[in-house]
Amino acid sequence: MNGARVEFRGLRRTFGATVALDGLDLTVEPGTLIALLGPSGCGKTTALRCVAGFEHPDAGAVLLDGKDITRVPANRRDAGMVFQSYSLFPNLNVYDNVAFGLRVRKVPAAKRRARAAELLELVGLPAHGERYPHQLSGGQQQRVALARALALEPRVLLLDEPLSALDAKVRVALREEIRRLQLSLGITTIFVTHDQEEALSVADQVAVLRSGRLEQVGAPAEVYDRPATPFVAEFVGTMNRLPGRLDGQEVEVAGQRLPVHGETPGTPEVDVLVRPETVLVTAAYDGEAVVLTSSFRGASVRLLLRTDDGTELLADLPAHDAARLAPGQRAGFRLVQRPVLVGPRTTVSPPATATAAAD
Template sequence: MNGARVEFRGLRRRFGATVALDNLNLTVEPGELIALLGPSGCGKTTALRCLAGFEHPDEGQVLVDDKDVTRVPANRRDAGMVFQSYSLFPNLNVRDNISFGMRVRKVPAARRHERAQELLELIGLPHIGGRYPHQLSGGQQQRVALARAIALEPRVLLLDEPLSALDAKVRVTLREEIRRLQLSLGITTIFVTHDQEEALSMADRVAVLRDGHLEQVADPATLYDRPATPFVAEFVGTMNHLPGTVVGDRVEVLGQSLPIDGPAPSAERVEVLVRPETVLVTPESDGGALVMVSSFRGSTARLRVQLADGTEALADVPGHDALRLAPGTKVRVSLVERPVLVAPGTETGDVRTAVPEPDVV
C-alpha cells in the first residue's frame, strides 16, 4: 500500500456550547503513524471522525493528498477504521467479516475468499476463518477487525482506542502487532488513545490535545524530554516539581546549580520540573531526606521521598536497590547533571510542592 498525506487545516467543531476542536492544524506524512493523545473530551476522537467522514467540521478543511474531502461521504473516502468495540457482525464468520467490504464492492467470491485468507495469514490467525465472533477472544476479535479494515487496501487507517477493552498483556502484544503490520504495509495511520504508554511506544510522532487545542506534536523522545507546555509535561509521564532559585542562566535546586533548558524565566523563585528517573537517591545515615514509600516494579522501584523542607518527590531506582532503600531509610537526594525545565512559581511566590500524580494509563 502507498500511504496518503493527511492534513487538518483550521478545523473547528462545536457541539452546542462545547468546543471539541478549536483551530486544529496538523499534517500526517505518507506512511507515518501518528497518535492523538489526550484526556477524555480533548477532541481527539472528533478529529478522527472528521477524517473518516462521520462528522463534518463547522470550519476548516480535511485534505488527503491535497484533495479536499471535508464534505465527501464516508463511503467514498479511502480509509479503513477500527473501533474500540470491534463491531464485528455476529451472524457472519471470520472470513465473511473480513471480506464484507469486498462483497459490497462486488468483488468476485473467489477473490474475496483468497484475500480474506491472505489477511488471516498476515494477522497470524490462518485457521479461524470458519469461526464466529463469539468463539474468539478479545484479542482475536480485534485482529479480525484490523484485517477487515485493511481488506480494501485503504491509504489511511484510523484506529479509535482499539486496545482499551483488552487486558494489559494482550494490549502489549497487539500494539506490537499493529505496529509491525503498519510498517510492513506502509499505510498512513492515525491512532487515538488516552494511554501515554501506547502512544510513546507505537507512534512516529505524538500529537497531544487539550480542550480542542493542539498543545504539542513531536516524536516520543522529544515529547518526553522537552515538553512544550506545563500540560504536556504533566500528562506525558510523571513530573516532580521542586522549589528552585534562578541565578543567571542556571537554577539552584537541592543544593546543586544546574543549567536551565531553554530561556530562563524572569521570576527568581521557580518550579524545577524533573522526571523520577533523573532523581538520584543514596542511603546516608545523616541524610536530610527520608524514604516514605517504596513500590517494587520489577526492573525498577519507585520511591516516594520526603525532602528536608517537607517537599515530596518521586524517584525511580534499579529494582535491586529496593531492599537497601526501604521505607524509613535516611537518604541524600540529588539530580542528574543535565539541563532542567523550569516554570514560574505561583502568584504568591510559593512553588507547588504537591506530590506528583501517578502515571496516566
C-alpha cells in the same frame, strides 16, 4: 499499500458550547504511524472522525494527498477505521465480516474469500474463518476488525483506542502486531489513545493535544525528553514538582543550579519539573530526605521520598542501587545536571504521584 499524506488545516469543531477542536494544524507524512495523545475531551477522537468522514468540521479542512476531502462522504474516502468496540456483525462469520466491504463493492465471491483468507493469515487467524464473533476472544475480535479495515486496501488506517478494552498482556501483544503490520504494509496510520506508554512504544510521531489544540508533535523520545510545555511534561510520563527560585536562565532547586529550558513565568518563585530517573539517591544517615515507600519494578525500584521541608518526590533507581534504601531510612539526593522546565509555583506542591499521567 501506499500510505497517503494527511493534513489537518485549521480544523475547528464545536458541540454546542463545547470546543472539541480549536484550529488544529497537523501533518501526517505518508507511511507514518502517528499517535494522537491527550486526556479525555482533548479532541483526539473528533480529529480522527473528521478524517473518516463521520464528523464534519465547522471550519478548516482535511486533505488527503493534497486533495480536500472535508465534504467527501465517508464511503468515498480511502480510509479504514477500527473502533474501540470492534463493531463486528454478530450474524456473520469471520470470513464474511472481513469481506463485508468487498461484498458492498460487488467483488466476486471467490475473490472476496481469497482476500479474506489472505488477511486472516496476515493477522494470525488463518483457522478462524468459519467462527462467529461470540466464539472469539477480545484480542481475536480486534484482529478481525483490523483485517476488515484493511480489506479494501485503504491508504489511511484509523485506530480509535482499539486496545483499551483488552487486558494488559493481550494489549501489549496486539499493539506490537499492529506496528508490525503497519511497517510491512507502509500504510499511514493515525492511532488515538490516552495511554502514554502505548503511544510512546508504537508511534513514529506523537501529537499531544489539549483542549482541541496541538501542544507538541515529535518523535517519542523528543516528546518525552524535551517536552515543549509543562503540560506535555506532566502528561507524558511521571513528573516531580520541586520548589525553586529563578535566577536569570537558571533555577536554584534542591541546593543546585540548573539551566532552564523553555518559557519562564513572570515570578521568581517557581515549580521545577523533574523526572524520577533524573533523581539520584544515596543512603546517608545525615541526608536531607527520608524514604517513605519502595516499589520493586523488576530491573528498577521506585522510591517515594519526603524531604525535611515536607516536599515529596519520586526517584527511579536500578534495583541493585536501591538495595540499601528501605522505607524509614535517611537518604541524600541530587538532580542530574540537565535543562529543566519550570512552571508557576503551586499553592501547595502536590505529591509527586499526583502528577503521573497514566503511569
